[in-house]
Amino acid sequence: METTVLTTFAKDIIEGLSGKVKTLPSKYFYDEQGDKIFQAIMDMPEYYLTECEFEIFSEQKDSIHRAFSAGNEPFDLIELGAGDGLKTKILLRYLLDQQVDFVYYPVDISNHILDELVLDLKAEMPELKVSPINQEYFEALNTLRNMNDRKNIVLFLGSNIGNFHKFEATQFLSKLSASCRKNDMLFIGIDQKKDPRIIQQAYDDPHNITASFNLNLLMRINRELGADFNIDQFKHYANYNPENGEVNSYIFSKSNQVVKIRTLNCEISFAENEYIHTEISKKYNIQEIKHLADNSGFKVLKNFTDNKNYFVDSLWEII
């Protein structure tokens, strides 16, 4: 198992760094170190996304539950990219207090964060039925297809969908709707377009925590593939473009340099100011969210927003 994951990682890294324009997949941010830095990001005042979604879950959990269980059908919860479950725990606690009978299936590619989540849940909610799945999103949905025959409510929180370009998001969500059953639902967290300075600060904070998150990708390549990236010779850059609603994050080379990746027996050259594209974080407005649902086999049932109207958790049904 470990070998397969490493081989896929190695293959993706070499492919990304060998192209004319260098890229690295953002899913590789989340090793043990990356998980910790992401938790520090969620604690920053500039990263408003977590606070807004936390508020939605805290203040509207009863309406969310009512919307999930319209028709009184029993349901299970599947969470794609669950992370540390910070916001989900509010809903899980509420459902248990309401004596709702359900299983919680957290899915995450990071086994470290998944282990941490399960340990926390066992301590905080011993009565919760939890069944973790350490796989990629669609692998997990395939695994789950044979595991339960109840209505599934798929949670995809924290604006994870923003890590896809708009056309990729439509493809991803179409695949998701196709893999769901007729009465399943999707509860998706999406960051809204807003004052560009507020968005910019969330991805380029004055404490340099986002910078260390981005640069950890190079450290991970050093750790796992025996590379010799000198982190001091690279810098983080993020830019929000209000025209397409995308924050693009990059790692820039500060100098002309050559990096060796020992286990892959290769060298990668960087020119001064050459960049690696590492992440996209796309923002939507309410109309675009409706289009996203309409174009991917879903229909928006209800939008839950925070008091500042910065973030939306949108409940979709299959059409």
Ligand SMILES: C[S@@+](CC[C@H](N)C(=O)[O-])C[C@H]1O[C@@H](n2cnc3c(N)ncnc32)[C@H](O)[C@@H]1O
């Ligand atoms: C931005 S964090 C958000 C975590 C959580 N949803 C939240 O709102 O706080 C993204 C999480 O998704 C996981 N992830 C990213 N790409 C994934 C993939 N392709 N398959 C499964 N999990 C993935 C990461 O490991 C990470 O824990």
